[in-house]
Amino acid sequence: MSTLAITGGRVLLPDLRVVEADVLVDADAGEVLDVDESREVAGDDDLDASGGLVMPGLVNAHTHVAMTLLRGYADDKPLDAWLQEDIWPAEAEFGPRDVRAGADLGILEMVKTGTTAFADMYFHVPEVVDAVRESGVRARVGHGAVTVGKDDEGARADVEESLDVAREFQGAADGRVSTALMPHSLTTVDEALLREAVETAREEGIPVHFHANETLDEVDPIVSERDERPLAYADDVGMLGETDFCAHGVHVDDAEIELLAERDTAVVHCPASNMKLASGMAPVQAMLDAGVTVALGTDGAASNNDLDAFDELRDAAMLGKLAADDASAVPAEAAVRMATEGGADALGIPAGRVEAGALADLVVVDFDEPHLTPAHDPVSHLAYAVTGSDVRHTVCDGRVLMRDRQVLTMDESKVLARARDRARAVADRAGGE
Ligand SMILES: CSC[C@H]1O[C@@H](n2cnc3c(O)ncnc32)[C@H](O)[C@@H]1O
Numbered sequence: 001m002s003t004l005a006i007t008g009g010r011v012l013l014p015d016l017r018v019v020e021a022d023v024l025v026d027a028d029a030g031e032v033l034d035v036d037e038s039r040e041v042a043g044d045d046d047l048d049a050s051g052g053l054v055m056p057g058l059v060n061a062h063t064h065v066a067m068t069l070l071r072g073y074a075d076d077k078p079l080d081a082w083l084q085e086d087i088w089p090a091e092a093e094f095g096p097r098d099v100r101a102g103a104d105l106g107i108l109e110m111v112k113t114g115t116t117a118f119a120d121m122y123f124h125v126p127e128v129v130d131a132v133r134e135s136g137v138r139a140r141v142g143h144g145a146v147t148v149g150k151d152d153e154g155a156r157a158d159v160e161e162s163l164d165v166a167r168e169f170q171g172a173a174d175g176r177v178s179t180a181l182m183p184h185s186l187t188t189v190d191e192a193l194l195r196e197a198v199e200t201a202r203e204e205g206i207p208v209h210f211h212a213n214e215t216l217d218e219v220d221p222i223v224s225e226r227d228e229r230p231l232a233y234a235d236d237v238g239m240l241g242e243t244d245f246c247a248h249g250v251h252v253d254d255a256e257i258e259l260l261a262e263r264d265t266a267v268v269h270c271p272a273s274n275m276k277l278a279s280g281m282a283p284v285q286a287m288l289d290a291g292v293t294v295a296l297g298t299d300g301a302a303s304n305n306d307l308d309a310f311d312e313l314r315d316a317a318m319l320g321k322l323a324a325d326d327a328s329a330v331p332a333e334a335a336v337r338m339a340t341e342g343g344a345d346a347l348g349i350p351a352g353r354v355e356a357g358a359l360a361d362l363v364v365v366d367f368d369e370p371h372l373t374p375a376h377d378p379v380s381h382l383a384y385a386v387t388g389s390d391v392r393h394t395v396c397d398g399r400v401l402m403r404d405r406q407v408l409t410m411d412e413s414k415v416l417a418r419a420r421d422r423a424r425a426v427a428d429r430a431g432g433e
């Protein structure tokens with residue numbers, strides 16, 4: 001067994017107490033072996049955490065990672081106009097190598113800002129899987145199925161691709177890749193095909209991930225056409241299981257919140273995207289009060305416009321108060337839990353906590369910085385003051401992916417150059433006549 005010792009720092013424990021301790025990792029099994037307050041650990045390799053805080057790697061539980069190529073491509077519009085006028089026409093120009101370049105860029109950004117696991121809904125998924133495999137991060141991936149605007153054959157093929165991708169890549173990259181059936185949303189996938197695919201997913205134990213209740217423009221037609229709330233429809237289709245997770249959950253009523261809690265279906269709150277697209281304010285404190293598992297997601301980089309999950313943590317704590325009209329809503333502790341154990345629970349991975357037996361998906365945050373001084377309460381800083389650039393080291397599955405801000409598994413300048421080239425070419429093709 002080879003071991004990694006993370007020494008000299010303080011550690012954020014699962015109960016959110018912060019103690020002086022070293023962390024010993026089984027680098028082969030990718031698991032935490034010990035959190036040692038006596039500071040007597042020694043490992044085959046050592047990461048210096050002095051002046052820093054060892055904490056779980058953040059989980060970005062909803063993104064479209066290759067959308068980094070469209071960062072800043074189209075801003076300042078609401079969801080429907082943004083997707084239909086700008087984003088979907090540009091994505092129609094994406095080939096597999098564009099998705100790979102965008103995925104590499106997004107993963108590089110996430111590793112540098114402390115994210116160790118993410119959920120990704122996109123297309124050309126084999127490229128995303130390759131990017132995950134080579135970079136060393138962890139992801140739950142899926143093909144986002146959309147049937148609107150397609151003929152019967154194309155619609156069925158897209159939904160089947162989502163199931164096929166989920167089957168093919170489950171367990172890839174030494175188990176760091178898991179999958180889900182990913183119907184894009186309740187309004188963009190035909191009901192009969194959705195029911196059929198979800199039934200198959202249930203038979204085969206495949207989780208389901210989808211966008212839900214993001215805007216009123218999406219919710220209102222469902223209510224008027226079906227005479228039921230969107231999540232009642234989703235429940236009837238069978239897509240509110242305990243392994244399922246939906247993104248957004250902005251416009252949910254009390255009965256839908258209750259349903260999510262009863263079914264143990266996680267909601268991925270995406271505060272920056274919801275603010276930028278003016279989609280609305282999710283009732284996060286009400287969901288937490290009801291016992292719903294709430295995770296955090298950046299959504300794609302075109303509606304955020306970065307993949308720094310520490311930004312999301314801060315936005316969640318801030319927007320949660322505004323939504324509840326209560327400064328005590330979504331306190332720092334709740335936001336930190338959403339970004340760590342909430343995300344890990346949504347993705348179904350035994351991470352998000354620094355404790356023996358948990359996956360060794362860990363980051364060290366440098367607290368020796370002016371904007372983090374003094375540190376009366378480290379958890380307060382994690383929610384309100386830390387940014388992704390404060391992350392010193394990133395470890396996933398027991399392997400050091402970034403040491404002293406140097407990413408070891410990716411060639412940073414090549415990733416940036418390729419992404420610039422690919423983004424320019426996509427924009428040219430999309431803008432050309
Ligand atoms: C078909 S793959 C996923 C699909 O989702 C699009 N997308 C990006 N952001 C959002 C959002 O906030 N709501 C709904 N859909 C979104 C993305 O552009 C891909 O086409």
Ligand SMILES: [Zn+2]
Pocket residue numbers: 062063064211247299300
């Ligand atoms: Zn999304």
